[in-house]
Amino acid sequence: MNTFNLLVVVCLAYALLLFAVAALTEQAARRGKLRWARSPLIYTLSLSIYCTAWTFYGAVGYAARSGLEFMTIYVGPTLVIIGWWWLLRKLVRIGRMQRITSIADLISARFGKSNGLAIGVTILAVVGTTPYIALQLQSVTLSFDAFALSQERSGFGASAFWVAFGLAFFTIIFGTRNLDVNERHHGVIIAIAIEAVVKLIALLAVGGFVVWGLSDGVDDILARIDSSPIAHWDVRPGRWSALIFLSAAAFLCLPRMFQVLVVENSDERHLRTASWAFPGYLILISLFVLPIAVVGLDRLPAESNPDLFVLTLPLAAGQDGLAILAFLGGFSSATSMVVVASLALATMVSNHIVMPIYLRMISGSGASVSGDVRDVVLFARRFSVAAVVMLGYLYYSLSGGGTALAAIGLVSFVGIAQVLPVLIGGLFWRAATRIGALAGLSLGFVIWGYSFFLPSFGPDVVFSSQVLLEGPFGIQALRPQALFGITGLDPLVHAVVWSISLNTLAFVVGSLMTFPTPIERLQGAQFVNVFDHSAGPRAWTAASAQSEDLMIMAQRILGPKQALSLFHNEVREQTGRPGRPGDLPVPTPEFVGKLERELSGSVGAATAHAMVSQIVGGSSISVQELMAVADETAQIIEYSDRLAMQSRELEKTAAELRTANSKLTKLSVQKDAFLSQISHELRTPMTSIRAFAEILRDGGDLEPHDTARYASIIHDESIRLTRLLDDLLDLTVLENGQVNLNIRRGMLNEALEQAVITAASGEDGHRIKVRRDANSEAVELSTDFDRLAQVFINLISNARKYCDARVPELTVAVQAEEDTVTLDFYDNGTGIAPEARDLIFEKFARMNTQRAGGAGLGLSICRQIMMRLGGDIRFIASDSGAHFRVRLPKDGQTA
Amino acid sequence: MSLPNPRFLQRQTYRRRRRADAARILPTLGLALMLVPLLLQTSTNATLDVPAARTSMVALFVFAVLAGLSVVSFFLARAMARDEKEGPANLATSLQERETDI
Numbered sequence: 001m002n003t004f005n006l007l008v009v010v011c012l013a014y015a016l017l018l019f020a021v022a023a024l025t026e027q028a029a030r031r032g033k034l035r036w037a038r039s040p041l042i043y044t045l046s047l048s049i050y051c052t053a054w055t056f057y058g059a060v061g062y063a064a065r066s067g068l069e070f071m072t073i074y075v076g077p078t079l080v081i082i083g084w085w086w087l088l089r090k091l092v093r094i095g096r097m098q099r100i101t102s103i104a105d106l107i108s109a110r111f112g113k114s115n116g117l118a119i120g121v122t123i124l125a126v127v128g129t130t131p132y133i134a135l136q137l138q139s140v141t142l143s144f145d146a147f148a149l150s151q152e153r154s155g156f157g158a159s160a161f162w163v164a165f166g167l168a169f170f171t172i173i174f175g176t177r178n179l180d181v182n183e184r185h186h187g188v189i190i191a192i193a194i195e196a197v198v199k200l201i202a203l204l205a206v207g208g209f210v211v212w213g214l215s216d217g218v219d220d221i222l223a224r225i226d227s228s229p230i231a232h233w234d235v236r237p238g239r240w241s242a243l244i245f246l247s248a249a250a251f252l253c254l255p256r257m258f259q260v261l262v263v264e265n266s267d268e269r270h271l272r273t274a275s276w277a278f279p280g281y282l283i284l285i286s287l288f289v290l291p292i293a294v295v296g297l298d299r300l301p302a303e304s305n306p307d308l309f310v311l312t313l314p315l316a317a318g319q320d321g322l323a324i325l326a327f328l329g330g331f332s333s334a335t336s337m338v339v340v341a342s343l344a345l346a347t348m349v350s351n352h353i354v355m356p357i358y359l360r361m362i363s364g365s366g367a368s369v370s371g372d373v374r375d376v377v378l379f380a381r382r383f384s385v386a387a388v389v390m391l392g393y394l395y396y397s398l399s400g401g402g403t404a405l406a407a408i409g410l411v412s413f414v415g416i417a418q419v420l421p422v423l424i425g426g427l428f429w430r431a432a433t434r435i436g437a438l439a440g441l442s443l444g445f446v447i448w449g450y451s452f453f454l455p456s457f458g459p460d461v462v463f464s465s466q467v468l469l470e471g472p473f474g475i476q477a478l479r480p481q482a483l484f485g486i487t488g489l490d491p492l493v494h495a496v497v498w499s500i501s502l503n504t505l506a507f508v509v510g511s512l513m514t515f516p517t518p519i520e521r522l523q524g525a526q527f528v529n530v531f532d533h534s535a536g537p538r539a540w541t542a543a544s545a546q547s548e549d550l551m552i553m554a555q556r557i558l559g560p561k562q563a564l565s566l567f568h569n570e571v572r573e574q575t576g577r578p579g580r581p582g583d584l585p586v587p588t589p590e591f592v593g594k595l596e597r598e599l600s601g602s603v604g605a606a607t608a609h610a611m612v613s614q615i616v617g618g619s620s621i622s623v624q625e626l627m628a629v630a631d632e633t634a635q636i637i638e639y640s641d642r643l644a645m646q647s648r649e650l651e652k653t654a655a656e657l658r659t660a661n662s663k664l665t666k667l668s669v670q671k672d673a674f675l676s677q678i679s680h681e682l683r684t685p686m687t688s689i690r691a692f693a694e695i696l697r698d699g700g701d702l703e704p705h706d707t708a709r710y711a712s713i714i715h716d717e718s719i720r721l722t723r724l725l726d727d728l729l730d731l732t733v734l735e736n737g738q739v740n741l742n743i744r745r746g747m748l749n750e751a752l753e754q755a756v757i758t759a760a761s762g763e764d765g766h767r768i769k770v771r772r773d774a775n776s777e778a779v780e781l782s783t784d785f786d787r788l789a790q791v792f793i794n795l796i797s798n799a800r801k802y803c804d805a806r807v808p809e810l811t812v813a814v815q816a817e818e819d820t821v822t823l824d825f826y827d828n829g830t831g832i833a834p835e836a837r838d839l840i841f842e843k844f845a846r847m848n849t850q851r852a853g854g855a856g857l858g859l860s861i862c863r864q865i866m867m868r869l870g871g872d873i874r875f876i877a878s879d880s881g882a883h884f885r886v887r888l889p890k891d892g893q894t895a
Numbered sequence: 896m897s898l899p900n901p902r903f904l905q906r907q908t909y910r911r912r913r914r915a916d917a918a919r920i921l922p923t924l925g926l927a928l929m930l931v932p933l934l935l936q937t938s939t940n941a942t943l944d945v946p947a948a949r950t951s952m953v954a955l956f957v958f959a960v961l962a963g964l965s966v967v968s969f970f971l972a973r974a975m976a977r978d979e980k981e982g983p984a985n986l987a988t989s990l991q992e993r994e995t996d997i
Contacts, residue, residue: 067950068932071957075929078961082968083922085915225951233948237933244929272976275918276969283961290954 004147010324011331014198015166018335021194022174022187029186030588038186038266040273046189046260047278048196050077050251051285052132052337053139054409056199056330059286061307063293067230072240074286076247078279084271088261090427091252092271094530095262103258103419104348110426110527111434112520118352120441121419125255125348126388127453128415129341133392135408136334137164139307141396143330146311147323161393167338168389175343176381188339189264195332200285202329206310207288209322210295214313221291228294238493246410246496249417255344256337263344338389346384354380411456414495418444421504425511430524432507435514440507444499447483452495455480547584550595553611557599566598674843681724685717727857731843734864741784741868748821749777751785752812755792759800768800768808768827776814779821782891787865791873794858795825795884802882803829819890820871826883837875911978918971921964928960 055073062070081088091106100106104125108118140163174187215221225231251257265271296309304312310330314322358376421440425432472478481491483498516524547567554563570585585591592612600608692710696702702710733739756770781788799810805828813824832840843860859873866873871888935948 068953068957071954075925075957075961078964079922079925079929082925082964083919085918086922222951225954226949228950230950232937233932233935233950233953234937235932235935235953240933241930244926269976269979272972275972276965279961279965279968283958283965287958290950 006320007144007147007324007327010328014328014331015170018191018194019170019173022170022191025190026174026187031586040267040270041277042189042193043260043265043267043270044274044277044281045193045196046264047081047257047274048200048281048285049192049256049260049336049340050254051196051199051282051333052409053136053330053334054132055285056203056333057139057143057307057310058409059289060293060296060309061305063230063289064297064306064309067234068290069236069239069243070289071286072243073247074282076244076249077251078282079244080248080251081271081275081278084275087252087424087427088271089268090530092262092265092268094427094527095265096268097530098526101263101351102344102348103253103255103423104352106258106262107419107422107426107437108352110523111432111437112517112523114434114438115352115356117434117437117441118348120438120445122345122348122352124415124418124441124445126345126391127449128412129255129345129388130391130395131408132412133338133341133389134396135412136338137393137396139330140334142305142308143311143327146308146315147327163334164338164389164393167335168342168386170335171339171342171346171385171389172382175339176346176378176385185264185343188343189260192260192336192340195336196281199329199332200281202325202332203285203288203310205322206314206326206329207292209317209319210288210292210313213319214295214299214317215291221294224294224298225290228297230294230297236490239490242490242493242496243410245500246413246417249420250413253416253419253423254341254412255348255416256341259340259344259347338392342385342388342392345388346381349384349388350377350380354384408456410492411453414452414492414499415445415448417496418448418499418503421500421507425504425507426524427527429511430521430528431511431516432524433511433514433516434520436507436509436511439510440503440505443506444503447499447502448495451480451483451498452491455491547586550592550612551584554595554599557611566595570594677843678728682721685721685724689714689717689721724857727861731857731861731864734861734868737868739787739868742786743782743784745780745782746785747777748779748781748814749774751789752777752792755789755796758789759793759796768796768803768810770796771809771811773813776816777812779814779816779890781821781888783869783888787869788888791862791865791886792823794862795886798858799825799827799829799882803827805829805881816890820887821890823886824876824883825886826876826878827881829881831878831880831882832875834877837877840875841873911975914971914974914978918968918975921967921971925960925964929957932956 059070059073062073094100095106098106098109100109104118104121107121108114111117170191171188174191175185211217211221215224252261292309292313293306296304296306296313300309300312300316310326311323314320314326355377358380418441421444422432422437425440426437470479481489481494483494486494489497551563551567554566557563558566567585570591574585574588574591596608596612599611692714696707696710696714752772756772760767760770796810799808803810808827808829810825810827813826815822815824841859841863843857862873866886866888869888871886873884873886876883876885932948932953935953937947
């Protein structure tokens with residue numbers, strides 16, 4: 001079996017190994033046994049996707065062309081990570097607190113969840129990353145070809161396609177298996193960590209072989225460097241510092257770096273380990289670059305590609321095994337980069353571009369789609385992964401893969417570095433606004449595209465060489481690589497200086513001139529002061545502790561019995577045997593999701609999510625969630641308010657019913673009393689009528705005057721009966737309001753005069769002197785005079801009947817006011833006993849039964865009449881005599 | 896349990912803050928050192944008195960600086976990890992309790 005076939009077999013076996021490891025890890029993750037997979041070491045190794053095939057192959061080529069300048073690519077990230085305390089710690093904390101899923105998500109979240117910004121960053125990332133993916137495919141193809149050439153085999157032009165296909169497949173399988181709130185992909189991270197080790201070992205092995213195999217140790221290598229074409233220190237200061245800046249910016253802003261640095265970070269403290277371990281890794285991986293370049297320049301033919309020295313040196317020396325290892329290292333670098341980059345980009349594309357469009361499209365139908373969305377998101381992810389990788393492949397096949405590897409990488413770096421001003425500003429400057437961010441990003445993007453990205457295709461591809469030399473339309477100030485007429489800058493430095501400085505300027509000025517929205521201000525405070533708003537790093541909590549916490553919370557909300565049965569059912573499902581008391585289920589994502597749904601039935605979805613994520617995710621609650629919680633709380637408050645109102649209404653109704661009931665009871669008692677009273681009143685005269693009628697019928701020998709006397713008694717009693725019945729009828733009519741009043745104009749004194757005459761003509765009672773004042777009585781009224789006279793007659797008759805003075809005297813005083821007339825009737829008797837005063841207006845109330853002439857309905861009738869006439873009659877309590885006061889309106893309106 | 900010496904505690908937190916300062920300063924120092932190669936004489940403007948720097952020498956310098964930074968960072972990280980372990984452990988547990996007490 002020749003080396004090339006062996007290479008293919010090893011490659012496939014390696015891919016299978018990665019698949020297996022990723023699959024096993026995912027399985028372990030589902031069982032909750034992930035402690036080892038989330039160690040600081042794995043985190044540090046995962047950061048090594050910074051070192052792509054560019055680093056692996058390209059750095060040597062870079063060194064062969066430009067000497068030590070390649071080191072700047074490692075210096076930037078080293079400075080960033082040893083400064084973790086200042087920047088990365090904050091970034092990671094924010095990422096966890098806000099559940100950030102990508103760099104676009106971070107920028108969008110900081111500036112008030114602006115999806116416009118997210119789309120901008122996503123586009124920038126896609127445009128910046130596509131060449132980078134193409135670069136990886138190119139490196140794999142080149143390395144394949146290197147073997148093919150050495151074996152006199154035809155080149156494998158199609159290899160790039162199959163590599164792209166395989167990578168997309170791997171990413172879809174392990175990167176989009178499920179939707180994790182935190183966007184962590186355990187299988188992918190472990191695979192990357194393994195690849196990190198493989199590429200390091202491969203480069204160290206080749207380096208070791210070069211230093212101690214092809215040369216005579218360190219001293220010899222140093223001597224070789226001194227005698228090589230790159231022996232002299234020909235630093236280009238502009239490029240040197242610009243590249244340090246760029247690599248630092250790229251380390252923070254590249255989507256794939258952000259993914260492993262922030263999104264996949266499970267514990268803030270891992271940064272601490274990475275702060276020294278990652279620089280160590282970088283030192284090791286860059287240690288032998290210079291020796292390999294120098295030895296390659298020395299030993300290999302001048303026309304050989306320095307980008308492939310890592311591969312061609314062992315091949316030329318006949319070390320096929322080492323060459324295959326080197327190939328695997330390069331393969332690892334390329335694959336890990338493509339996997340994570342496409343994953344990160346797919347997250348951004350699906351979250352910020354595909355899903356908003358999809359949701360807008362279906363929102364027209366109005367259907368609630370909480371169930372379907374998961375599938376849609378997953379599909380969008382998978383589609384985006386495939387699209388991103390294929391885009392890279394397209395770029396590779398269209399560009400022809402001619403340019404030096406490092407150049408493409410730098411174009412990407414400058415592109416993605418445009419995010420840096422907005423990122424840093426957003427983290428440290430509260431006044432940064434969305435408009436400012438948009439302005440800065442757009443301007444930076446445009447300048448980068450114009451001055452670096454488009455010219456990078458070479459003259460006469462996008463820009464004609466004439467435009468490059470003389471500017472569009474001959475405007476010198478707009479020459480893509482000499483903006484504002486300033487020449488003499490290296491194209492890279494030129495692009496970095498202008499794009500970053502104008503980007504920052506637009507961002508700052510835009511922020512100063514605009515006003516942030518409330519949510520921007522809130523998010524700004526959350527980001528800038530993240531350490532005030534969050535607790536310290538949470539320890540890795542044991543699964544049992546989480547389950548206990550969940551159990552306690554569930555008990556409080558669902559009630560102990562229901563919570564217990566929920567947890568027991570889960571234990572049974574997880575272990576396949578009935579749960580014993582004290583058994584707690586492993587808090588798998590499925591179970592936590594189920595629990596959250598159960599809780600949301602009781603406390604609302606947002607509250608449930610906030611509570612569960614407090615325990616499980618260790619992440620704090622975002623502003624959106626708080627608002628949702630507030631909404632739910634408001635709904636609950638409103639509901640309970642409504643309940644309280646309803647119960648108040650019910651209470652009121654009940655009280656009214658009680659009052660009505662007691663009134664009815666009283667009325668019924670009154671009715672009974674009235675009936676017994678009336679039968680008694682009717683019975684008395686009837687008894688005497690019957691008795692005397694029987695005497696007249698039976699006794700034939702009665703004296704004539706006796707007969708006449710008995711007959712007159714019968715007659716009197718009949719009259720009394722009739723009067724009683726008349727009064728009753730009168731009262732009934734008055735009380736029912738069926739009375740017809742005969743309102744007319746007339747003089748008060750006439751009514752009084754008539755009443756006095758009528759009352760005086762009655763037989764019973766004493767004579768009484770009535771004192772009146774004629775002047776005051778001359779009042780003109782409009783009322784029912786017959787009824788009014790009836791009242792007066794009653795009052796005067798009462799005085800005649802009950803006044804017990806020796807010389808009875810009744811005074812009638814009239815006082816006319818503007819609309820009313822008041823008449824006072826008072827006599828000089830002893831008056832009415834205090835205990836009887838409350839009763840005088842009641843029916844059948846009589847002061848004293850012996851002297852009773854009437855039925856005791858008089859004052860009742862008076863009161864009813866006065867009510868009908870719109871006035872009233874009251875008893876005035878006084879020491880001397882009985883005193884009644886009658887008030888009536890001058891205008892006889894009826895009540 | 897006897898009360899801890901307050902002066903000792905204060906000293907400890909003071910040390911801790913200074914370690915954080917060091918962690919902040921370290922990248923600045925690193926950057927400054929990394930810009931030193933720019934000051935070196937290049938082959939184009941080398942004079943007889945000051946010959947041009949050699950790539951091998953600068954490479955040694957750069958690697959030494961990187962290694963130095965890494966080592967300092969290692970000791971800083973270890974000290975910080977120790978701080979955290981000795982740190983307010985009971986505060987952490989009370990936080991834990993508070994979080995379940997929703």
